[in-house]
Amino acid sequence: xxxxxTPLTLAAGWVALGFLALLGIAVLWYIFTExxxxxxxxxxxxxxxxxxxxxxxxxxxxxxxxxxLIIAAPNPPRFPDxxxxxxxxxxxxxxxxYLVSKGIQFSRDEGVESRAPEVKIAPAMAQTSxxxxxxxxxxxxxxxxxxxxxxxxxxxxxxxxQNGFYTPPESPAGGPVLTGTVVIEAxxxxxxxxxxxxxxxxx
Amino acid sequence: MIQLxxxxxxxxxxxxxxxxxxxxxxxxxRRINTHALLYGRTAEGKLYFSPERVQLLxxxxxTALTFFMQTIQNRRSGxxxxxxxxxxxxxxxxHMVYLCGKGMAMIRWKSNKGEK
Numbered sequence: 001x002x003x004x005x006t007p008l009t010l011a012a013g014w015v016a017l018g019f020l021a022l023l024g025i026a027v028l029w030y031i032f033t034e035x036x037x038x039x040x041x042x043x044x045x046x047x048x049x050x051x052x053x054x055x056x057x058x059x060x061x062x063x064x065x066x067x068x069l070i071i072a073a074p075n076p077p078r079f080p081d082x083x084x085x086x087x088x089x090x091x092x093x094x095x096x097x098y099l100v101s102k103g104i105q106f107s108r109d110e111g112v113e114s115r116a117p118e119v120k121i122a123p124a125m126a127q128t129s130x131x132x133x134x135x136x137x138x139x140x141x142x143x144x145x146x147x148x149x150x151x152x153x154x155x156x157x158x159x160x161x162q163n164g165f166y167t168p169p170e171s172p173a174g175g176p177v178l179t180g181t182v183v184i185e186a187x188x189x190x191x192x193x194x195x196x197x198x199x200x201x202x203x
Numbered sequence: 204m205i206q207l208x209x210x211x212x213x214x215x216x217x218x219x220x221x222x223x224x225x226x227x228x229x230x231x232x233r234r235i236n237t238h239a240l241l242y243g244r245t246a247e248g249k250l251y252f253s254p255e256r257v258q259l260l261x262x263x264x265x266t267a268l269t270f271f272m273q274t275i276q277n278r279r280s281g282x283x284x285x286x287x288x289x290x291x292x293x294x295x296x297x298h299m300v301y302l303c304g305k306g307m308a309m310i311r312w313k314s315n316k317g318e319k
Binding site: 010013014017021024028031032034038039040041042043047048049050051052054055057058059061062063064065066067068069070071072073074076077078080081082083084085086087089090093094096097100101104107 | 208210212214215216218219221225226229234236237239241242256260263264266267271274277278280281284290291294295298302305306
């Protein structure tokens with residue numbers, strides 16, 4: 001039975017839709033600008049791409065899109081009375097295959113951790129201005145016992161301390177606004193060959 | 204004036220499509236790692252071209268595309284299309300072949316390492 005659309009329910013519906021839309025757009029933007037990192041979306045811990053994960057990704061997308069289509073297409077929209085057994089079995093096969101594959105992968109240490117050590121700075125990009133707010137960076141050293149790093153400025157103005165705290169330069173009095181790009185680096189103390197870079201844009 | 208239902212439908216459909224496009228573009232431009240997707244590893248850790256992964260990929264794409272096309276054709280019915288038992292059987296068999304190949308590689312690796 002359709003719900004009567006009072007002004008209050010309509011207003012609540014629009015507010016909820018607006019909120020969810022903003023949240024969804026924010027997630028899409030973060031994915032697009034790589035602040036949500038999808039590089040290892042279908043990768044196993046050892047760095048190889050996983051067919052089990054890939055097939056689960058495909059079926060999840062297809063069934064989610066299909067379910068929404070058949071909910072929204074009829075007039076008025078309605079949830080289906082029944083989900084076909086075949087679809088449930090398909091999801092079960094896909095998910096079970098993923099779980100078994102994960103179990104096989106984790107049954108040996110080399111299947112879990114054979115990627116090389118690395119240093120990763122977060123965030124990878126930041127923005128501030130001359131005389132503006134400082135930026136705190138964090139460096140994760142992966143797959144090394146010693147997680148200490150040495151911070152330094154590769155290029156550009158400003159300073160960075162050994163806690164990853166970047167301070168932009170002072171804005172020159174009466175002069176043009178100082179803009180440009182600053183590159184900072186975190187180098188692993190245990191293995192100086194391992195490092196990562198982050199970029200700060202001075203606007 | 205656009206109705207709430209239409210706005211919600213357009214937004215969700217656009218969102219799912221945008222997400223799918225982003226993932227597909229990232230896959231094609233290798234910004235999502237696809238290293239060794241169609242390759243397995245021998246007991247010594249060397250890569251080999253894996254037919255079991257290829258057949259799983261083909262069955263997956265065929266099943267997913269067929270299902271989605273049927274959904275689009277019958278969307279106004281308000282029902283998801285059912286999947287034939289034979290298709291499910293073939294897909295399950297395809298997964299079994301893939302998992303057996305993966306399991307055999309693991310057993311060979313452990314034998315080489317002297318584990319039981």
